[in-house]
Amino acid sequence: MILNRNDICWCGSGKKYKKCHLEFDEKLNRLKNQGHEVPTRDMIKNEKQIQGIRESAKINDGVLDLVQEKIRVGMSTEEIDKLVYDYTVSHGAIPADLNYGGYPKSVCVSINDVVCHGIPSEDTILEDGDIVNVDVSTIYNGYFSDASRMFMIGNVSEEHAKLVRVAKECLDKGFEAVKPWGFLGDIGAAIQEHAEANGFSVVRAFGGHGIGIKFHEDPFVAHVGKRGEGMVLVPGMVFTIEPMINEGDYEVFIDEDDDWTVYTEDGGYSAQWEYTVLVTETGAEILSR
Numbered sequence: 001m002i003l004n005r006n007d008i009c010w011c012g013s014g015k016k017y018k019k020c021h022l023e024f025d026e027k028l029n030r031l032k033n034q035g036h037e038v039p040t041r042d043m044i045k046n047e048k049q050i051q052g053i054r055e056s057a058k059i060n061d062g063v064l065d066l067v068q069e070k071i072r073v074g075m076s077t078e079e080i081d082k083l084v085y086d087y088t089v090s091h092g093a094i095p096a097d098l099n100y101g102g103y104p105k106s107v108c109v110s111i112n113d114v115v116c117h118g119i120p121s122e123d124t125i126l127e128d129g130d131i132v133n134v135d136v137s138t139i140y141n142g143y144f145s146d147a148s149r150m151f152m153i154g155n156v157s158e159e160h161a162k163l164v165r166v167a168k169e170c171l172d173k174g175f176e177a178v179k180p181w182g183f184l185g186d187i188g189a190a191i192q193e194h195a196e197a198n199g200f201s202v203v204r205a206f207g208g209h210g211i212g213i214k215f216h217e218d219p220f221v222a223h224v225g226k227r228g229e230g231m232v233l234v235p236g237m238v239f240t241i242e243p244m245i246n247e248g249d250y251e252v253f254i255d256e257d258d259d260w261t262v263y264t265e266d267g268g269y270s271a272q273w274e275y276t277v278l279v280t281e282t283g284a285e286i287l288s289r
Contacts, residue, residue: 011046011236027181028234036183037231043219044236045212050278052143053212053238057276057288059091060138060145064289067134073126073154077109080134081120088138096137096144096215103260108135108148115203115244115252115262115270128154131164133272137215144211146240147288148274159247160269166198167245167271174223174241178277178284182233188225191243203244203270205252206262211276212238235281242274 003010009020032038045053066087067080084107088095095106103119110118110133111126118124118133126132135148150164170191177190195202208221219231223243246252248268255261264270276288 010041011044012048013046024234028232031181031232039219039231039234039237042213043210043217044234045238045278046236049143049212050236050238052141053145053276053278053287056093056138056140056143057145057147059088059093059140060136060147060276060288062091063087063136063138064134064147064149067136068149068151071126071132071134071151071153073128075126076122077111077118077120077124077126078122080109081105081107084136091140093138093140096139096146097135100215109133110135110262110270110272112269113264113267115246115264116206116272117260117262119258119260126153129156129160130154131156131160131269131271135272135274139215142213144213144215145276145288146211146215146242146274147276148242148272149289150271150273162198163200163245163247163269164271166195166200167243168273170194170202170223170243170245171241171273171275174243175275175277175284175286178233178241178279180233180235180279180281180283183228184219184221184230184233185225186227186230186233187241188222188230189227191241192224195243195245201246201248201250203246203250203252206244208240208242208274210237210239233279235279237279238276238287240274240276242272244270244272246270 005018130153137146177186210217251265
């Protein structure tokens with residue numbers, strides 16, 4: 001759709017095009033003509049949408065804060081699921097995981113060699129020495145947010161504590177690489193370099209994703225890459241960064257019995273942290289953590 005300067009902007013802000021996204025579109029078109037991959041308009045959120053995602057993220061962070069307060073040795077992952085469900089619905093929100101693609105629970109709880117999508121169960125009990133990822137996603141007034149944290153249960157070995165720490169450092173380095181008019185490849189490169197420098201590997205089969213209006217949107221956010229490559233990052237983009245860092249090889253497989261639980265191929269431990277991130281005019285902001 002071609003807009004005139006005085007038309008209402010395509011983004012939904014209600015402002016005139018010349019006062020809103022005209023210069024933005026001109027810059028994006030120049031980059032596209034130079035051969036760069038650029039985001040489509042539906043990947044760019046307006047102020048109202050960003051505020052909606054912020055409100056969802058407040059609840060999402062509250063859920064993770066509660067889990068952080070309660071998680072302990074001897075707790076079942078089903079108890080974690082109940083905490084997540086009860087807190088979320090009591091705040092007028094919906095757990096985004098519940099019934100998504102047939103997923104049966106409100107949260108993913110992934111322990112030790114489970115990379116992601118671990119299904120809560122009364123039979124799965126947290127033990128001393130476990131490392132645990134709790135991945136929470138929330139829908140509030142139609143807006144989505146998503147974040148995860150690692151928890152070390154009891155006395156965790158030095159090697160596994162290092163894995164958890166380095167995974168968090170990888171996430172933070174990936175976030176620091178987010179710059180307006182930078183590239184998606186900058187994120188993956190920062191993560192990959194730090195993980196491999198510490199003797200770990202980065203899972204390729206899964207990555208981050210656009211989020212906000214839907215649970216999973218474009219773009220796909222790879223956690224490996226090369227600087228200066230991939231889609232251009234522009235203000236208004238909202239996506240997750242969620243590197244999965246393995247102590248051994250990066251290969252994984254999905255449990256054939258439940259079609260959800262992802263394990264490391266070699267049985268090594270895996271750690272993951274996740275942010276929902278907004279690209280701003282001057283840098284980036286963590287919306288959920």
